Amino acid sequence: MEKTRVMENSSIRVVKDISAGHILDDVEKCGRMHGHNYRIEIEIMGEVQSDGMILNFDRVKDVVMQYDHKFIASKKQVISSSGGKLNGTYELLCNHKNYTMRKDEVEVLSADFSSAENFAKEIAYQLNTSKGVRGVTVIVEETPNNKAVFSVMNIGGSDGEPIW
Numbered sequence: 001m002e003k004t005r006v007m008e009n010s011s012i013r014v015v016k017d018i019s020a021g022h023i024l025d026d027v028e029k030c031g032r033m034h035g036h037n038y039r040i041e042i043e044i045m046g047e048v049q050s051d052g053m054i055l056n057f058d059r060v061k062d063v064v065m066q067y068d069h070k071f072i073a074s075k076k077q078v079i080s081s082s083g084g085k086l087n088g089t090y091e092l093l094c095n096h097k098n099y100t101m102r103k104d105e106v107e108v109l110s111a112d113f114s115s116a117e118n119f120a121k122e123i124a125y126q127l128n129t130s131k132g133v134r135g136v137t138v139i140v141e142e143t144p145n146n147k148a149v150f151s152v153m154n155i156g157g158s159d160g161e162p163i164w
């Protein structure tokens with residue numbers, strides 16, 4: 001009798017609540033400094049490693065918690081940077097207004113707008129770096145009615161071979 005071919009999938013899910021502020025450039029209501037109680041939901045698909053885990057839950061939480069009680073700036077909003085990571089400051093230009101903020105109170109996204117969509121993408125790529133991870137989905141919830149979803153799937157290695 002022919003053996004049934006299967007494709008297995010394991011994943012972990014983590015939900016964390018954080019609070020953070022941001023300013024969206026050139027968006028009427030969101031152009032003022034304001035904050036959200038973000039609910040961040042993460043699913044990581046992958047291969048269970050020899051330690052029995054796809055990825056340590058704490059590693060996932062650490063990535064999310066680095067944004068908690070911070071101001072989330074976009075790359076474009078940072079006009080200058082001085083000093084070190086702890087005592088230094090950023091000069092920010094957000095929606096045509098200038099702000100000076102301590103670096104330890106700011107996280108800078110690699111995108112040009114600090115939207116929920118870009119925030120989800122930033123988190124996903126930070127978690128898509130470990131061995132055995134097949135893909136990451138991040139849902140950034142600004143309110144129960146407004147969510148941004150970003151998924152990245154690893155479809156093959158640079159040599160064309162599947163990575164799992």
Ligand SMILES: [Zn+2]
Nearest residue numbers: 022030034036
């Ligand atoms: Zn907002």
